[in-house]
Amino acid sequence: MRYLHNIASSGRTQIMPRHRNAVGxxxxxxxxxxxxxxxxxxxxxxxxxxxxxxxxxxxxxxxxxxxxxxxxxxxxxxxxxxxxxxxxxxxxxxxxxxxxxxxxxxxxxxxxxxxxxxxxxxxxxxxxxxxxxxxxxxxxxxxxxxxxxxxxxxxxxxxxxxxxxxxxxxxxxxxxxxxxxxxxxxxxxxxIRPAGKGNETRNLCIKMWQRQIGEHHVEMPDWLPEETGRFTAGLRRHVPELFVPLFKKMADDKLKKLSRDYFCSLAEVALSHIAPGVVIMNRAYQGKRVDSDELKKFEEYIDCDLYKRNVIHRNEVLNRYLKRRASRSKSVTGST
The missing domain is CATH 3.40.50.300 (P-loop containing nucleotide triphosphate hydrolases)
Incomplete structure (x- = not known):
């Protein structure tokens, strides 16, 4: 800041250096x-x-x-x-x-x-x-x-x-x-911890419940936050993965009231891909010891597909860039 102040107070145009040792x-x-x-x-x-x-x-x-x-x-x-x-x-x-x-x-x-x-x-x-x-x-x-x-x-x-x-x-x-x-x-x-039991999970469910579709407005049952926490372990990313298909099925079935069995049967199918990891997380919430090997299993259960998709996407972007760069090089060579 002192350097910038000296430039400003000099009263004349200066060519500023393109880099410094540090900016903070x-x-x-x-x-x-x-x-x-x-x-x-x-x-x-x-x-x-x-x-x-x-x-x-x-x-x-x-x-x-x-x-x-x-x-x-x-x-x-x-x-x-x-x-x-x-x-x-x-x-x-x-x-x-x-x-x-x-x-x-x-x-x-x-x-x-x-x-x-x-x-x-x-x-x-x-x-x-x-x-x-x-x-x-x-x-x-x-x-x-x-x-x-x-x-x-x-x-x-x-x-x-x-x-x-x-x-x-x-x-x-x-x-x-x-x-x-x-x-x-x-x-x-x-x-950044998962949504805690109680008000935090309840508020998350209330916000998601406002997105429901269909002819009939179904009241949110009192047991919903508890079951949502049990199937998602408070992992916010997977709450929409549960509620979006739930609302679609409720609209298709023209449901007027949501039962616990109806919700649980759909949740078991919609979140089957993360179920083993959620079991590990729920064990930790109950105060049971979870060792590092189980944490690694949790990551593999939850995140391996996402990691593979990220790597594929990054390679696709890089390949597109390299192709554009190669085509520009050919056009420049051809023009000369």
Missing amino acids: PAGGMIIIGPTGSGKSSTLDRFGAYIGDYARLHTSLCGLPCYWPQIPFIRMTAAGVYTKKQAARQIATIIGRHLNDSRVISTVERTADYDNHIAKLLNTYLVGFLIVEDIQLLSRMKNEVKWEILSFLIRLQENGIIVICVGTILLQTVLEAHRSETEKLRSLGTIW
Whole structure:
């Protein structure tokens, strides 16, 4: 801020440097919670509030300038096995914000990915870097794990605030690399827990109940929050997966009153794919011991399909980009 004040008070136009050593205090934060507890939804709301788009500053204290600013970068650790892949993903997101595909080409011309990405993030005044699905490092070899973690730590040392988001399996990564990951949680840890029993689950059911369709308005039974919690373990992601088919079937059957047997029979079918994981979660809620192996089973039951879909989607996006880049290269070669 002192540097910017000196520029503004000088009273003349200056060419501002494209990067500094830091734009803020180095630090890291961990956001952790079970799969489906609402981590991604929280980030979506946060991004919608801030605005996930780049701003262009054309003046600073009355002086002309041209300085794009990106509020934050949100990437995923799914399918990332090397530092270069992480750097390419960050550069691709920056290029998409700036509508400039040349940004990613700068990654191909360097081997110092730590400093290069730090310069890019500082150049475009990125407030913080969000890394989702960081718990997937627990399934990788120690060398790969350490390469990605050291990359994030180096970014922090260059003044980038890094927010790592992961499921409960992230605990195994943090415990296995406790000394190295202290910096990644220097700003604290935020736990996003499933919807608790009582008022929280009841309020969630009331909001969902307002979305019902059909000729008849069916009153929400008093037992609904209890049964919803039993079938979903309070995992917010799966509440709509239960209520959407419920409302459709109620409308098809022209139901006027919902019975417990009717609800339970549909819930068993609609949420059969997460039932083993929900059993593990409910055991934990009852105060019974749940070891790390069972937590891993929970993640596999709940999240394996989503992880595979994320990797497939990321590869499709990357392949489309590479094809466009290859076609542009051919057109330039042909014109020359």
